[in-house]
Amino acid sequence: MRVFFSVGEPSGDHHAAQLITQLRQRCPKLHAEGFGGPHMREVGCETLYPLTELAVMGVSQVLPHLKQFYDLVGQAREHFRTHRPDCVVLVDFPGFNWWIARAAHREGIPVYYYCAPQLWAWAPWRIRRVRKHVDCVLSVLPFEAEWYRSRGVKVEYVGHPFFDEVAEHELDAPTLAQLRSSSQRQVAILPGSRRQEVNANFPHMLQAMRQLHALHPEVRFPVACYKQWHHDRCRELIGAEFAQLPIDLYTGRTSEVLAAADCSLMVSGSVSLELLARRVPAVVMYKGTVFTELLVRMLITCKYMSLPNLVADRELMPEFPFSRNFDQHIRGMVSHLDRWLSEPLELAAVRTELDRLADAIVETGGVARAAEVILELLDHRAPAKRAA
Numbered sequence: 001m002r003v004f005f006s007v008g009e010p011s012g013d014h015h016a017a018q019l020i021t022q023l024r025q026r027c028p029k030l031h032a033e034g035f036g037g038p039h040m041r042e043v044g045c046e047t048l049y050p051l052t053e054l055a056v057m058g059v060s061q062v063l064p065h066l067k068q069f070y071d072l073v074g075q076a077r078e079h080f081r082t083h084r085p086d087c088v089v090l091v092d093f094p095g096f097n098w099w100i101a102r103a104a105h106r107e108g109i110p111v112y113y114y115c116a117p118q119l120w121a122w123a124p125w126r127i128r129r130v131r132k133h134v135d136c137v138l139s140v141l142p143f144e145a146e147w148y149r150s151r152g153v154k155v156e157y158v159g160h161p162f163f164d165e166v167a168e169h170e171l172d173a174p175t176l177a178q179l180r181s182s183s184q185r186q187v188a189i190l191p192g193s194r195r196q197e198v199n200a201n202f203p204h205m206l207q208a209m210r211q212l213h214a215l216h217p218e219v220r221f222p223v224a225c226y227k228q229w230h231h232d233r234c235r236e237l238i239g240a241e242f243a244q245l246p247i248d249l250y251t252g253r254t255s256e257v258l259a260a261a262d263c264s265l266m267v268s269g270s271v272s273l274e275l276l277a278r279r280v281p282a283v284v285m286y287k288g289t290v291f292t293e294l295l296v297r298m299l300i301t302c303k304y305m306s307l308p309n310l311v312a313d314r315e316l317m318p319e320f321p322f323s324r325n326f327d328q329h330i331r332g333m334v335s336h337l338d339r340w341l342s343e344p345l346e347l348a349a350v351r352t353e354l355d356r357l358a359d360a361i362v363e364t365g366g367v368a369r370a371a372e373v374i375l376e377l378l379d380h381r382a383p384a385k386r387a388a
Contacts, residue, residue, distance in 0.1 A: 004085040005034035006100045008051045008093030010193040011270045013037030015161040022371035077103040101133040114138040120147045156373045159366025162273040167364045179260035188261035193226040200287045211334045220246040224254040268305040276308045281350040285320045
């Protein structure tokens with residue numbers, strides 16, 4: 001069996017690697033190939049291009065790579081003709097993956113969308129693309145599955161892979177011991193997994209840390225760096241100006257940083273699900289361009305950025321998207337964190353609300369269910385394929 005994956009996000013790289021592992025357990029002769037990242041390569045996926053290195057957001061970030069994306073779609077189209085896969089599995093990254101879906105659909109190759117884009121939140125009009133080019137959505141949230149189903153899309157609810165990752169991840173004991181060695185409280189800092197996120201957001205996070213340190217000098221700030229590059233860049237941005245702040249950089253230890261944290265300041269992203277699973281209150285920020293802000297106001301239909309808030313339909317995690325008035329937004333973020341650190345009962349109340357939401361949507365086994373659904377869908381197609 002040959003399965004082509006198209007994965008453009010660092011988090012999607014994790015999810016796809018898990019899915020490949022589960023598929024191979026059920027189908028040992030599976031040949032996984034396509035566009036992805038290092039975690040997929042580690043589990044034996046033949047990576048035709050390291051697409052996760054192009055993980056960009058926003059028009060200004062995408063435009064310089066348009067020709068590269070165009071060429072990759074052409075490469076995929078040619079690959080479908082010469083090395084026809086049994087199916088194509090897309091993981092998030094909709095701006096690019098719509099074109100991969102279209103190319104596969106034109107070749108009569110079934111397309112399954114795992115961790116599909118949150119159209120219900122930001123682009124409901126794009127549902128027609130799903131109907132036209134996607135054979136089945138493997139939905140990761142119960143209400144999302146109902147949304148797709150009510151709009152005439154074939155969908156199977158499987159559960160979110162992030163919850164499997166949290167449940168299966170064995171915390172590194174030495175790191176956890178180091179984080180918990182002092183009696184100081186911890187405000188976890190999550191600057192994002194993309195390079196442009198770190199560059200855009202971490203300088204403002206440093207300003208927030210400086211203001212919060214003046215109010216709570218006993219608090220430490222462990223920074224969860226996704227890769228060594230992020231660690232090096234954060235160290236560079238700290239420089240001499242912020243060197244006196246109690247900041248600790250950790251690479252590849254996001255789970256441990258969150259497990260020891262009292263609360264968090266995070267860049268908006270899928271890691272918000274891990275904060276939910278670990279019941280960590282967070283202030284959510286995202287610094288964009290003025291153009292992006294105007295575009296969002298015109299097009300985005302949802303009220304919130306973070307998935308826990310979207311699911312709860314209220315602001316459990318205070319959100320600060322901004323492109324201007326930096327000082328004002330930083331003061332707002334610091335105000336929330338200060339209140340949580342100053343009022344233990346208020347912080348406990350937020351944790352209780354996160355507990356209730358997590359109990360409602362956090363369940364494990366989603367990756368295994370996704371693998372089973374893909375194989376069942378292919379089994380059902382097999383007789384028709386033989387008849388043709």
